[in-house]
Amino acid sequence: MAKIELCGVSYVYSSKTPFEKKAVNNIDVAIEEGSITGIIGHTGSGKSTLVQILNGLLEPTSGKVLFNGADMHAKKTKLSDIRFKVGLVFQYPEYQLFEETVESDIAYGPKNMGLDKAEIEKRVHDAAKFCGIEEAILKKSPFELSGGQQRRVAIAGVMAMTPEVLILDEPAAGLDPQGRSDIFGGICEYRRKTGATVIIVSHSMEDIARYCENVLVMSKGEVFDYGSCDKIFERSDELEAIGLDIPQIARLLRRVGEMGVSFDKNIYTVGEAYRSIIPFIKGGGGSAS
């Protein structure tokens, strides 16, 4: 079943002024329940606008957004409820921290939901655990933490609302490799425990290939393609033409393939590549696949 469905959605910024700009144009996409979807696209391709439409922060200029089959902007639906159910983590979310302690910052979302104290506390601790935040840190001020820790606190702040859909805009941007895998690990853990639908916007093809099942490719405000990783990365030349790329390891294996040793074409992660290359080397050459 589709969790969120966009039907002919367009969004225009500063409509009817000289600065008018079409951000997204006529988008039809259905995000399956429980799936993990990556959104990729060149800078300015409309990804950030799209995610804000998905959780009701922006109302599309035209078209409909269906959440669990119901129109999100219908008169009787309360938008704040939608925002609790579709959690959105913005780019560089650490810049929105404001409370005195990490604990109360994570509790901000659940508090706005009107939950009771015990439930809030439970959710704060659960969310902290998903994001690898130790108990000792909870009592600290968010402003004394390192950038990576702040990022995790901010993500925990959204997870604490236990949204049915978790959307993250560039969750790992600017972090070191350890920080990246910690964050993605936390997201996967959250999804496994709650069965939530996850949407990740990223510039890193490696991360998308490693963590996502489906990929939505945006180009110039329109959907370029939408489908499984295999299907998308097969069109590597076209992706390159719109300023994107395929994972480096896939590029490498394709070059090797051109040189006469062919591996499985659908290898996009270093782990998979390792598992096919090693037997090939141990086997002393010949055909690998």
Added chain:
Amino acid sequence: MAVLLRDITLGQFFPGNSLLHKTDPRYKIIIAMVYIVSLFLAKGVLSYALVLVFTFAMIIFSGIPLRIVVRGFKALMFIIAFTAILNIFWTKGENLIFEYKFIKIYAEGVTYAVFMILRLLCLLTGSSVLISYTTSPIALTYGIEKLLAPLNLIKVPVHEFSMMMTIALRFIPTLIEETDKIMSAQKARGADFTSGGIIKRAKALIPILIPLFVSAFRRADELAVAMECRCYNGGKGRSKMTKLKTKPLDIIMLLVFSAFTAGIILLNGITLF
């Protein structure tokens, strides 16, 4: 609120090629002052007519869309309405036109209120067309720096002031954008800025203001470091790539505006009725 933020026209520059755009910023500041003084000199229907025609001509010459100019009025609507009401009810004159219990409205009050509204609107239009819309912030601060240069003699740090102004103007759009972002992020966590009493609403601003201040300080810090990395150490011995030079156009502009002032003084002397 987000819409309100975008309505601020302060420091909004519309690039263009009009004569006003080409005028030297130093002269523009001076003619803006001449214009404002003239506005306050105007008395009577004829001189106000001249003011209106002149201001309108200025907008046409600047090439700024009339719509943009009118949009700038929105921010001042409250002040304008307030002055108008104050003038209507509190001005005493000879021709009583309306009376109800303690409320007395005189014809003079109404005329005065109309003039006051016109004066405020022209003040806003004239100064924004002359200064913000047609002068880039950089040119403007350079102009101010040059005009105030004599104050250096009495040890006023003119360069530092103008640098502060440039930076402040430069960061207005950045901070507005930042505020928008933080507001969206907090809304995504269920923040509600539009309902509840005044205390609840004021409290709802805390999650915006704190991150905004933190990031403003961070930006200031980063900017200071970046400036030092490029060897900035104040105004001493600092030169400009383009030097301001008086052109014939600047003199003509000054003459046109002086003629405008003279016209108003002349028209003030003529009574119609």
